[in-house]
Amino acid sequence: MENLELSPSFWKDRRILITGHTGFKGGWLSIWLQQLGAAVAGYALPAPTEPNLFDAACVAKAMTSVTGDVRDLEQLSGFVSEYRPEVIVHMAAQSLVRRSYADPVETYGSNVMGTVHVLEAARRCRDVRVVVNVTSDKCYENRERPWGYRENDAMGGHDAYSSSKGCAELITSAYRRSYFSSDSATGRPASLALASARAGNVIGGGDWAEDRLVPDVMRAFVSGRAAVIRNPDSVRPWQHVLEPLRGYLKLAERLYHEGPAFAQAWNFGPSDDDARPVGWLVDRLCSLWGSPACWEQDGAETHPHEAYFLKLDCSKARAKLGWRPSLGLEDALSWAVDWYKCFEGGGDVRALTEEQIARFEAGQSSV
Secondary structure (H helix, E strand, C coil): CCCCCCCCHHHHCCCEEEECCCHHHHHHHHHHHCCCCEEEEEEEECCCCCCHHHHHCHHHHHHHEEEEECCCCCHHHHHHHHCCCEEEEEEECCCCCHHHHCCCCHHHHHHHHHHHCCCCCCCHCCCCEEEEEECHHHEEEECCCCEEECCCEECCCCHHHHHEEEEHHHHHHHHHHHCCCCCCCCCCCCEEEEEEEECEEEEECCCCCCCCHHHHHHCCCCHCCEECCCCCCEEEEEECCCHHHHHHHHHHHHHHHHHHHCCEEEEECHHHHHHEHHHHHHHHHHHHCCCCCCCEEEECCCCCCCEEEECCCCCHHHHHHHCCCCHHHHHHHHHHHHHHHHHHCCCCHHHHHHHHHHHHHHHCCCC
């Protein structure tokens, strides 16, 4: 039976650590957990862009915020031991496909060894009960097939980013079986429940990453330029950022209470209707932004390889977690455009972020 509601009593005053809280998804999750009354701490490098959600929405105002690199095991482990979180949501990563072509060493260092370090720090701290490792839908060996990938499909990756996320999944599985299961040969018994979460292309206000579709389009619209689109026919599983975040939180609740039964890999993607071509999505953004917003196709002959078609099968999360996407893509795009317009107009984007979270929890769409 589907149950989209979170348990406020579970999160109230619970010690939560988010790695990557200065990023786009991490910032939204930090604010949501603050609204739920959690004792939130974040560990991350400085915000990766200027402007950024972390500063614009004053993410740090009601949490403990520490500057640190997940590639530094001793610093990370020391902070985990000092803060003693009960739940860790690991989101710190190099998250861009095209950047991974330019700097594969940084990508593998952050996404592979960073994952090892987070799991090792959790293993050293007896207070940690739950770890949710957030990877990516791109962890799968993409065969450009028209049906969704399931959690037991093969890991892979054409580029450094995708393969690094496949590696992070393999690391998660190995740590779970070696250290966090009742039949592990070494380490402690199954008092820590470890799961991984795979989500599609998320959209929402406050994302300014380079070479990511919605931020690139918003930058073009603000400056009065036509947005330049590389692959308008590529299909992606679009969803508002709050959709997978609710999945991560529901998963953490079940891991805490029921442990091994939910210590697995989980997909959190949109409904089939919201797996749309890039060109369709940009047309909607142009309409929502208004004149003179427009786009044109990039005339360059070659680009680094990117997947043409990728979709997730989320039937497992629906059946076992009671999770499903609830905000349609049209509304998700409208909320994102409202956020960027508020920011450009000098409005209170922290208040708007909190309002959108509250509306999402209440099951509302457009006002």
